[in-house]
Amino acid sequence: MRDEDLATCVSCGLCLNDCPTYRVLGNEADSPRGRIQLIRELVRTNDAPGASVVAHLEACLVCRACETACPSGVPFGRIMEGAREVLRERVPGSRRARLLRRLGLGTVARPTRLRLATSLASFYTRTGLQRVVRATRFLPARLRGMERLLSAPEGAPFDPHELAARPAADIALLAGCVIRIAFGETERSTVRLLESDDRTVTSPRAQRCCGALHAHSGDGDGARALARENIAAFEGSSAPIVVNAAGCCAHLKAYGAVLAGDPQWSDRATAFAARVRDASEVVAATSVRAAVRPIRVVYQDACHLAHGQQIRRQPRALLQALQGVTLVPIADAERCCGSAGIYNLTHPEVATELERQKVAAILAARPDIVVSANPGCMLQLRAGLRDAGSSVPVVHLMRFLDDPAACLR
Ligand code: SF4
Ligand code: SF4
Incomplete structure (x- = not known):
């Protein structure tokens, strides 16, 4: 402070x-x-x-x-x-609250635990159990709020280790936590788009969770420890560090401030942060595929992209490079959708109201698809649109740019 x-x-x-x-x-x-x-x-x-x-x-x-x-x-x-x-x-809170916080942060920061949680979620969504639970409504309200965000993982998890041994690479990808496990196709699309411009992507083995959720929830020691591990993992190259999750990217760009009080790490943290880029800042417009038919697209500004990084123009420019795409504006485009990390779980009333307003604005624009650049926003909007009776898909910007037709199937 x-x-x-x-x-x-x-x-x-x-x-x-x-x-x-x-x-x-x-x-x-x-x-x-x-x-x-x-x-x-x-x-x-x-x-x-x-x-x-x-x-x-x-x-x-x-x-x-x-x-x-x-x-x-x-x-x-x-x-x-x-x-x-x-x-x-x-104010450390009750033992239960501390345990839940430790469990939640420990799960996002450890790929094995996250993989196990995602496998359970996949089993739950694919076997019909989810339909039964939703129909019977026997879950208490708070758990219902968590459950409604679950959707089937997007293809097989992405394994960044496959890209680890590429010493001549000119881009370093930070693969994220939730996105690499639950949004595998988005990760593969990101790599394809980055490499289509004659570049080679690597992804260091020793990388960890970025620590954004730790910082937002007040676990400063946890956030700083993860920052140090990531800085060490990406050192030894001056290649841009590319991220496709807005919340992670905004936090990585702030590593200089996160470790400003640590004389041994502050310079290294500042040098690391200067290399970080959102994927939309790096992907070339010439890499995107043509749309097969006219498509009305709502682009949902993720808060940590628009407000946290002041990135608004680049994603829109990439979308407009796609032949056939019409970007349709929505009211209050830059207002939060209510996702905000785990906010939708801790403050369901406010989150639900913000989600309701966002979904109403999206539906008024009559899009064929909603595109965003943050996994949390995507899960929130999918749930909100589904509850409003809409089947409009919500996909990540990189996946849509890579293969628009597949996203509409
Ligand atoms: S805009 Fe808000 S945060 Fe900024 S100076 Fe005014 S009151 Fe303070
Ligand atoms: S909820 Fe309000 S006070 Fe908090 S970051 Fe957003 S605009 Fe600022």
Whole structure:
């Protein structure tokens, strides 16, 4: 937590109407300005904050829409990650909450556990068990909220180890955690698109989870340990480090700030971060395949791409390079869909309202397909569209660019 970050907010309030939680909850304490005020009070003493302060800070999506709106350049994502770390130290929560947090973060950070969880989810979705559970509605509300996001994995998991021994490669891929296990076709499409421009992709064996979820949930030590491992894994080359999950990419670009307080690692972290690129910044427009028929596409801006990395033009330019594609705009395109990591599980009411608004905006545009660049948004929108009775598919930008026809089958 840096005093100079907190000092940048001049309390002008220009961010309020762009904050999704303020718009849904209508409370100043659930706005960026209100939360910054609470955080200033939090760090003024070493006391444990009251329950309502914890609730207002935990209700933030860390969507960073306030960073786009703020004329003073408040680094809100960084401030909130610091605040969550302080909360975890002073208010550790119940034993059950701590156990669940450890289990969840431990699962995303360990490929074997994640593979096991994905195999169970695959068995559940493919055997008809899912249909029975949904029809009987016997699950409690919170578990129902988790269950509705489950969908069958996209092909076989992607194995980055197959690309490990390529010393002459000119692109290094960070394969991610959930995306490599549950979105295998998207990963293979990303590699095909990157290599279609006469380049070679490698993916170091020692890479780990990026640590974004750890940082967002206040596990600063876990986030910093993962950052150090990734920096070491990708050193020894100056090749761009390419990522196709917006949340991971935004966090990797912030490694300099994550390890700013560690004199042994801060320079290495800054050098690592300077190499990180979202896949849409690297894939050439000449690599995309032609669409076979006219297609109406809604492009859903992932918050950590639009607000976290200010990347809006590149994905749209790639989509417009596809012959036959019409990009159809939607209302409030940059408002969060409610996914935000595990927010849809911790704050189902706000997440459901944001999802409802997003789905209504998408359906009003009458698209043939929805394209996004973040796995969390894709799962949330798939569930929302399905519950609204729509069969419009939701796919990753890289998969669509690689083979638009296959995505519409
Ligand atoms: S990060 Fe998003 S939810 Fe949090 S205060 Fe900023 S705009 Fe609001
Ligand atoms: S975060 Fe930025 S826009 Fe919001 S009140 Fe502070 S200075 Fe104004």
